[in-house]
Amino acid sequence: MQSRPCSKQCDSRRNGTGHLGWPFLFLGLMNVPLQSVALPSPEVTLNFYSRTVSEALPIREFAGKWENAPESGDSTWTRNRVDAGGWLGDWGMSYTLRYDYQLQYNHATADLYYRDEADLAPPEGAVPVYLDALQLLADGIKLRRRWSFYNGLFLQADLSVLKAREFQDGTIDGMMSAGEQFFSGNASLDYRYTDDLLLEHQFEQPEGEGISVDIIAGYRDNDRVLSLQVQDAYNVMRFERAPYTHGKFDTADRDIEDEVQLAPVFSGWRELEDHEFSMPVYALGHYSEQRNGYQWSMDLEYFLGDLFYRPGMRWGTLPGNPYIGYEGSRGQWLLAFTDDQQIWKLQLGFDDVNFAEAHSLTVSMGMAARW
Numbered sequence: 001m002q003s004r005p006c007s008k009q010c011d012s013r014r015n016g017t018g019h020l021g022w023p024f025l026f027l028g029l030m031n032v033p034l035q036s037v038a039l040p041s042p043e044v045t046l047n048f049y050s051r052t053v054s055e056a057l058p059i060r061e062f063a064g065k066w067e068n069a070p071e072s073g074d075s076t077w078t079r080n081r082v083d084a085g086g087w088l089g090d091w092g093m094s095y096t097l098r099y100d101y102q103l104q105y106n107h108a109t110a111d112l113y114y115r116d117e118a119d120l121a122p123p124e125g126a127v128p129v130y131l132d133a134l135q136l137l138a139d140g141i142k143l144r145r146r147w148s149f150y151n152g153l154f155l156q157a158d159l160s161v162l163k164a165r166e167f168q169d170g171t172i173d174g175m176m177s178a179g180e181q182f183f184s185g186n187a188s189l190d191y192r193y194t195d196d197l198l199l200e201h202q203f204e205q206p207e208g209e210g211i212s213v214d215i216i217a218g219y220r221d222n223d224r225v226l227s228l229q230v231q232d233a234y235n236v237m238r239f240e241r242a243p244y245t246h247g248k249f250d251t252a253d254r255d256i257e258d259e260v261q262l263a264p265v266f267s268g269w270r271e272l273e274d275h276e277f278s279m280p281v282y283a284l285g286h287y288s289e290q291r292n293g294y295q296w297s298m299d300l301e302y303f304l305g306d307l308f309y310r311p312g313m314r315w316g317t318l319p320g321n322p323y324i325g326y327e328g329s330r331g332q333w334l335l336a337f338t339d340d341q342q343i344w345k346l347q348l349g350f351d352d353v354n355f356a357e358a359h360s361l362t363v364s365m366g367m368a369a370r371w
Contacts, residue, residue, distance in 0.1 A: 043087040045094070047366040051349075052078040053330070056110045058357045066117045070110035075304055077102035079282065083142065092144030096160055100279055102304065104132045112176060126175050129187050135168040136237065136279060138210070154227075156216040164208030164237055166194045169277050174248075191245045192275050206272075210237035212279070224289045231282040242275040280304060293317050299325065310334060332360040343368050 054062045055073020062076055078101050085094020108127040115122060140162035147155045174187025194206060212235035218227030285300035295314040300307065312325025312334065323336035334349040349362030 042371055044369045045083070045086060045366065046368075047081070047083045047364075049081045049364045050078070050362070051080075052361045054359050056105075056107075058352075058359055059361060060356050060358075066114045069114055070107065072107065074106060075102065075104045075306075077304065085142065087144070090146050090148075092142075092146070094142045094144070095139070096142040096162075097139040098160075098162075099137050101135045102133070102280075104130075104304070106130045108176075129172065129174050129176050131172045133168050133170050134277070134279070135166065136164065137166040138162040138164040138208075138237070152219050152221045154216075154218055154220060158214040160212040160214075162210050162212060162237070164210060164239065167208060167237065167239065167242075167277075168193050168195075169275070186248050188248050189245060192239075192242050193245075194239075194242070206239045206242040208237055208239035208242070210235065218286075222290070225286065227286045229284040229286075231284075232279045233281060235279050237277055237279070239275045241272040243270065244273050244275070245270050288314075290316075297323075297325070301327075327360075330360045332362070334362060341370075343370075 052059055054076040056062065056070035056076065057066065057068065059076075061067060078099070080099040082097040083094045085092060085096075106128060108123075109129050109131050111123065112127065112129065114120075140160055142158055142160045144156065144158045146157075168191075170189070170191030170193065172187050172189055176187070194208075213233050214229070214231045215233045216227060216229045218225065220226075280303065283300075283302040285302075286297065288295050288297035293315065295316060297312045297314065299310045299312065301310070302308075308327055308329050310325045310327040310332075312323055314321060314323040314336075320337040321340065323334075325334040325336075326332070327334070330351055332349050332351040334347060336345070336347045338345040345364070345366045347362060347364035349360065350358050351360045352358040355361065
């Protein structure tokens with residue numbers, strides 16, 4: 001997949017248009033006069049989920065010292081959630097904490113960074129540089145409502161009211177070219193943040209808040225389950241007087257032969273302005289069918305324009321109801337265990353048993369107590 005930069009006018013993540021009616025839709029669902037089948041209550045739950053994918057390099061290396069040349073790939077991302085709360089009938093509430101971080105880049109940018117880290121000779125000719133970063137750390141209260149209908153259909157809507165603690169939202173886009181003894185070029189910067197990681201801008205910490213809506217819908221009978229989960233189906237984060245840096249980088253020669261030389265000179269402006277952005281939609285599809293002694297399933301994952309599928313099988317007659325699935329495109333195995341009443345559950349996914357070399361890692365744990 002190749003990154004396709006978009007102008008501010010067509011970037012709904014940043015301009016936040018077309019969203020005003022969504023919160024009222026959620027509130028309307030809260031009061032739909034439909035027959036509901038009560039599930040076990042009261043119930044206290046604790047859930048943790050972490051999903052990380054790094055296409056260009058193993059996760060551990062991407063976050064540390066780059067010792068190897070980057071492979072093909074144009075994104076690195078992580079999604080992390082902690083929820084602690086409970087249910088009373090079909091209503092639920094929990095404390096929620098989320099951390100999202102994603103980078104989209106082209107191969108030339110990853111290669112340039114690697115050469116700079118390893119003090120290697122620059123590539124020949126002009127190369128395009130592109131990097132788009134989006135990061136959010138937020139916590140708050142999640143309100144939940146679920147419905148189960150006699151015809152097997154079910155629906156759940158979650159509304160999270162969030163206080164944003166940190167964010168990064170920026171793009172670098174330009175061209176670089178190699179000279180005889182140095183690497184030069186220029187790139188434009190459009191960058192908003194709570195902590196300036198590039199130019200050490202000092203400012204008063206901005207305040208941010210927002211909401212997020214997650215939807216789960218599907219059908220269930222004695223032999224099969226079909227469901228669709230859409231996280232961040234609607235979300236918007238707003239910051240008042242957030243720092244904003246816009247301008248250009250121009251590199252200068254440091255007169256060291258046969259090495260990538262990046263001595264950026266920045267020209268532009270800084271200001272404080274209100275900023276609004278949205279996190280991208282993350283969706284999971286699931287279908288499972290019960291057979292004699294086992295259950296086979298197909299799971300889909302959609303994020304950042306990529307769609308992946310994972311066939312799997314669960315053995316409900318064995319202790320722990322073990323599940324094993326395999327995602328062929330990334331080569332990730334997923335192992336899962338749970339008890340018959342789903343009081344506890346555990347998932348572990350990886351594409352390399354040596355976690356230090358893994359490009360894809362999934363960890364999920366949950367516990368519940370019912371009376």
